[in-house]
Amino acid sequence: MNRDDETTTHSADARLVAPLADGEDSAVEAALRPKSLDEFVGQERVRQQLDLVLRAARQRGATADHVLLSGAPGLGKTTLSMIIASEMNAPIRITSGPAIQHAGDLAAILSSLQEGEVLFLDEIHRMSRPAEEMLYMAMEDFRVDVIVGKGPGATAIPLELPPFTLVGATTRAGLLPPPLRDRFGFTAHMEFYEPSELERVIHRSAQLLDVEIDTDGAAEIAGRSRGTPRIANRLLRRVRDYAQVEADGWVDREVAAAALKVYEVDDRGLDRLDRAVLQALLKLFGGGPVGLSTLAVAVGEERETVEEVAEPFLVREGLLARTPRGRVATPAAWAHLGLVPPPASGGGQQAAF
Ligand SMILES: Nc1ncnc2c1ncn2[C@@H]1O[C@H](COP(=O)(O)OP(=O)(O)OP(=O)(O)O)[C@@H](O)[C@H]1O
Secondary structure: OOHHHHHOOHHHHHOOOOOOOOHHHHHHHHHHOOOOOOOOOOOHHHHHHHHHHHHHHHHHOOOOOOEEEEOOOOOOHHHHHHHHHHHOOOOEEEEEHHHOOOHHHHHHHHHOOOOOOEEEEEOHHHOOHHHHHHHHHHHHHOEEEEEEOOHHHOEEEEEEOOOOEEEEEEOOHHHOOHHHHOOOOEEEEOOOOOHHHHHHHHHHHHHHHOOEEOHHHHHHHHOOOOOOHHHHHHHHHHHHHHHHHHOOOEEOHHHHHHHHHHOOOOOOOOOHHHHHHHHHHHHHOOOOOEOHHHHHHHHOOOHHHHHHHHHHHHHHOOOEEEEOOEEEEOHHHHHHOOOOOOOOOHHHHHOOO
16 A cells, blocks of 8 residues: 555545645654664564664764565654664655656755765665666666767766665555665564554653653553554544543553544544444455455445555454455454354355464
């Protein structure tokens, strides 16, 4: 799923549990970002490996190897790139694949880098082909060929670059051409966070935002955050509003649960759209199988919204299965909505999932 897909639908935009940043997130996130590897919660394996890569580079007095970070939105790729720069005591330049449509755009950025600078290229899989090819040489030889002129008279002028560290981020490592993937010295896949890790994220953010929260309150929010720190931080801010107005600013389990009920985020992190999809699947179609288009019409949404915004989380949670014959609810979906599968229909088929 790319950003365009996720942001074109109004349902996706308005969602409290959307993994992509909204305007408010961007304003607050800078204040909540961990500044060092020690402060970065979870992702133990990635953290350990990255720590070694950076320490070794520092000891050698060299620029760190290029790093590729892959994983879903909101798991901390931008944060980690800033940490890499700060651990290497280097400046950072931030850009993204869609912003680099021409090789010349990339040449301009690369030629203005300082020695040792970190270049963070978000959504690297969305860069144009000519820019991508220029990047190969830049990564490997710290050199680019700038083409001057057009047609038979065009000449390539080689341009030396200072050594730099490229940090590429992608939600879809599988879309990267192998020659690009192979040029990264270190590749890290970021996983969704465990509830206990999200609890630590929430406690840390609560402290920075001056929110009083107890362990149970943090656990309640963590369980609804869909494994994603960005969502955890966003839910915390909404709970803070509720607590301020209704509970003297204090957040415990009851306050967190009551707040998130107001915002229609249930105890598993499903929101209204997710539940509408499940409810239609169970109540109107007996648990499926039902075609995606039919399901979308039943919930009054675009096909893409159901497929790209609601379904990935439902599938990940084991509530819905995509089969060649259509969408099918799992036994967990019936249980989650407190419904009993009809004996003669979906129930039997669902046992297979
Ligand atoms: N491991 C972590 N510990 C604490 N906070 C985290 C962690 N990972 C992410 N966050 C917080 O979550 C928010 C989103 O993180 P970030 O912007 O780095 O995600 P991202 O993976 O780059 O997302 P996107 O791809 O959508 O830009 C930030 O506010 C950041 O502080």
